[in-house]
Amino acid sequence: MMNSNLGQTTRHRVEASLKRRYAKERRFKAAGIAATFTGLAFLAIFFVNLVSQGTSAFQQTMISLEINFDRTALAPDGDVDPNADYEAVVRDSLRSLFPDVTDRRERRQLSSLLSVSASYDVKDMLAADPTLLGSTQTVWLSASANVDMVIKGNINRDVPQDLRTVSDLQLLWIDELLAAGRLEKKFNTALFTNGDSREPELAGIRGALMGTFYMLLVTIALAFPLGVAAAIYLEEFAPRNRWSDLIEVNINNLAAVPSIVFGLLGLAVFINWMSLPRSAPLVGGLVLSLLTLPVIIIASRAAIQAVPPSIKEAAFGLGASRMQVVFHHVLPLAMPGMLTGAIIGMARSLGETAPLLMIGMVAFIVDVPGSVTDPATALPVQIYLWADSPERAFAERTSAAIIVLLAFLLLMNLAAVLMRKRFEKRW
Amino acid sequence: MNGNSMDDTNSDKPVGKAVKPGHEAFMVADNVNVWYGDNHAIQDVSIEIQKNQVLALIGPSGCGKSTFLRCLNRMNDSIEIAKVTGLITLDGQDINSRDLDPVALRARVGMVFQKANPFPKSIYDNVAYGPRIHGLAANRAELDEIVYTSLERAGLLQEVKDRLNNPGTGLSGGQQQRLCIARTIAVNPEVILMDEPCSALDPIATARVEDLIDELSENYAIVIVTHSMQQAARMSQRTAYFHMGKLIEIDDTDKVFTNPQHKLTEDYITGRFG
Numbered sequence: 001m002m003n004s005n006l007g008q009t010t011r012h013r014v015e016a017s018l019k020r021r022y023a024k025e026r027r028f029k030a031a032g033i034a035a036t037f038t039g040l041a042f043l044a045i046f047f048v049n050l051v052s053q054g055t056s057a058f059q060q061t062m063i064s065l066e067i068n069f070d071r072t073a074l075a076p077d078g079d080v081d082p083n084a085d086y087e088a089v090v091r092d093s094l095r096s097l098f099p100d101v102t103d104r105r106e107r108r109q110l111s112s113l114l115s116v117s118a119s120y121d122v123k124d125m126l127a128a129d130p131t132l133l134g135s136t137q138t139v140w141l142s143a144s145a146n147v148d149m150v151i152k153g154n155i156n157r158d159v160p161q162d163l164r165t166v167s168d169l170q171l172l173w174i175d176e177l178l179a180a181g182r183l184e185k186k187f188n189t190a191l192f193t194n195g196d197s198r199e200p201e202l203a204g205i206r207g208a209l210m211g212t213f214y215m216l217l218v219t220i221a222l223a224f225p226l227g228v229a230a231a232i233y234l235e236e237f238a239p240r241n242r243w244s245d246l247i248e249v250n251i252n253n254l255a256a257v258p259s260i261v262f263g264l265l266g267l268a269v270f271i272n273w274m275s276l277p278r279s280a281p282l283v284g285g286l287v288l289s290l291l292t293l294p295v296i297i298i299a300s301r302a303a304i305q306a307v308p309p310s311i312k313e314a315a316f317g318l319g320a321s322r323m324q325v326v327f328h329h330v331l332p333l334a335m336p337g338m339l340t341g342a343i344i345g346m347a348r349s350l351g352e353t354a355p356l357l358m359i360g361m362v363a364f365i366v367d368v369p370g371s372v373t374d375p376a377t378a379l380p381v382q383i384y385l386w387a388d389s390p391e392r393a394f395a396e397r398t399s400a401a402i403i404v405l406l407a408f409l410l411l412m413n414l415a416a417v418l419m420r421k422r423f424e425k426r427w
Numbered sequence: 428m429n430g431n432s433m434d435d436t437n438s439d440k441p442v443g444k445a446v447k448p449g450h451e452a453f454m455v456a457d458n459v460n461v462w463y464g465d466n467h468a469i470q471d472v473s474i475e476i477q478k479n480q481v482l483a484l485i486g487p488s489g490c491g492k493s494t495f496l497r498c499l500n501r502m503n504d505s506i507e508i509a510k511v512t513g514l515i516t517l518d519g520q521d522i523n524s525r526d527l528d529p530v531a532l533r534a535r536v537g538m539v540f541q542k543a544n545p546f547p548k549s550i551y552d553n554v555a556y557g558p559r560i561h562g563l564a565a566n567r568a569e570l571d572e573i574v575y576t577s578l579e580r581a582g583l584l585q586e587v588k589d590r591l592n593n594p595g596t597g598l599s600g601g602q603q604q605r606l607c608i609a610r611t612i613a614v615n616p617e618v619i620l621m622d623e624p625c626s627a628l629d630p631i632a633t634a635r636v637e638d639l640i641d642e643l644s645e646n647y648a649i650v651i652v653t654h655s656m657q658q659a660a661r662m663s664q665r666t667a668y669f670h671m672g673k674l675i676e677i678d679d680t681d682k683v684f685t686n687p688q689h690k691l692t693e694d695y696i697t698g699r700f701g
Binding site for chain 1 (some may be wrong): 496507530531532537547
């Protein structure tokens with residue numbers, strides 16, 4: 001009797017509370033969904049903004065000109081003269097399209113429709129193919145950044161002439177060229193083949209990309225072996241005592257140290273004390289390996305801890321030495337986790353800017369670096385430099401460089417995921 | 428548990444015969460004590476392990492039988508808070524002495540674990556691992572020979588001979604455990620320690636492993652920890668009963684199960700606790 005009563009009350013109470021419990025669950029779920037979508041929304045805004053600003057930089061306006069490779073002007077001695085006045089050749093070609101422009105000041109305005117690189121492009125073209133001598137060719141030459149901005153609609157034609165970088169006359173010529181089909185947007189190869197430049201239409205990210213590449217090379221070559229060795233020692237060999245606790249706390253703290261502090265350390269130790277070259281990817285790589293080392297150690301230790309103890313016991317039980325257990329069993333099983341940690345550390349280094357400012361990688365460097373000791377800059381620093389430039393054309397290039405940086409980050413994270421999938425062993 | 432049996436627990440000497448006459452004592456544990464920090468896990472245990480015999484260690488959970496087993500090949504070394512005292516000799520040699528390397532000891536005293544733990548390598552490499560690290564085979568042909576005979580003696584060869592390159596982790600639970608046994612005997616140890624080798628297996632796989640252990644006892648000294656009293660009764664020649672870190676009774680298996688001398692042993696095997 002007693003029991004059945006009790007059963008009744010339990011049932012009632014459970015049923016009464018069910019509604020409340022489910023309501024709680026629904027509220028929690030709704031909060032989770034709201035949080036996720038807020039995050040996604042911000043991400044979407046960021047990407048839309050970036051892509052809408054940056055994609056136009058992947059195209060560059062070109063002007064098509066009839067270039068006369070005149071023998072008397074360009075090869076007076078029979079051979080192609082590298083010191084000939086190529087500028088005049090290009091200038092004359094452009095002027096021939098507008099024969100009624102005779103005023104000197106107007107002529108200078110006309111010439112400035114072309115990029116300063118136009119004459120060099122013609123020179124390179126002839127040097128590559130001397131048989132062009134004596135012929136007349138239709139050549140697509142880079143337009144100046146101002147023309148590019150007009151074509152891309154980034155310059156407002158409605159404001160008075162004084163308030164824009166392009167004169168009314170230039171606008172007229174641009175419209176004429178456009179009508180004649182001599183202005184076209186083509187893929188911006190300069191963005192990927194050139195180093196930095198003061199002229200936006202000539203500025204490219206190649207120098208920064210190579211700088212970043214050399215830097216990451218130094219970083220992975222130093223930080224990965226050191227990090228893995230440290231992790232193995234700390235996990236498998238080091239005795240557990242006050243000292244190892246101290247080391248562990250310090251490594252965890254190092255991972256949280258602001259990166260600019262590592263830059264100052266690099267400046268003091270590598271440049272001032274060890275006299276390594278300033279602005280060099282070598283020093284950048286050294287600083288970034290200091291920065292990445294704790295990340296790799298922590299990830300590698302976690303990977304080692306995840307190796308099932310039963311596998312280690314089996315090996316020990318067969319009489320394997322500690323070293324054999326580590327190299328035959330622990331390391332192969334922990335390697336995917338270690339590699340993932342390393343790639344995530346590398347991805348973090350890829351985006352680091354602050355420490356590189358400290359070691360002089362923020363300098364304006366036009367040449368593409370050819371080794372780890374050449375002066376160089378890095379992709380995030382290039383973005384910082386361009387974002388600081390007043391020219392309108394640098395704004396879209398900044399976004400384009402960010403898109404390239406994000407693409408590399410995405411690739412590296414994808415590589416981490418794939419590597420994990422590929423090497424992960426099940427037991 | 429009544430007051431009497433508590434008193435019995437505290438008596439120093441275990442009851443029964445520690446040695447079966449006519450058999451050579453091969454491994455001797457004398458007054459072994461183990462501490463895990465402040466926890467006195469094993470108290471004054473003395474046992475003799477004999478060749479060509481199966482010794483079963485039984486007792487309720489946490490009684491120290493696995494701990495004792497792990498002392499015999501120094502697997503407790505890796506647990507930093509564990510402290511082992513007392514003398515354990517293998518063929519007259521102190522296994523805890525500085526002269527004896529734990530690596531050399533474990534080649535002579537093999538171990539099979541509760542949960543089958545094949546390496547995530549091929550079946551062949553699993554069995555070949557021990558011989559390889561100890562340099563037991565001079566060439567590939569010898570290694571093949573060792574692998575095949577070990578798998579044969581573990582009763583696994585017929586089932587896996589066509590897929591030696593498949594991962595050992597792809598076998599069924601019972602096959603995995605026999606693979607682990609093959610891996611252990613490939614090193615040709617003198618003593619095999621088994622820590623509840625059948626606890627994760629179904630009855631059919633268990634029967635196969637028991638048969639295997641029975642056959643192996645012709646060549647090896649085997650110490651097996653088990654929770655199954657039927658298993659101890661079926662397979663072992665001698666049985667030791669542990670209770671709360673102490674050895675309560677050790678004698679011929681028939682005698683322990685039919686006529687236990689100690690109240691605690693009787694309670695345990697008749698299922699009154701445990």
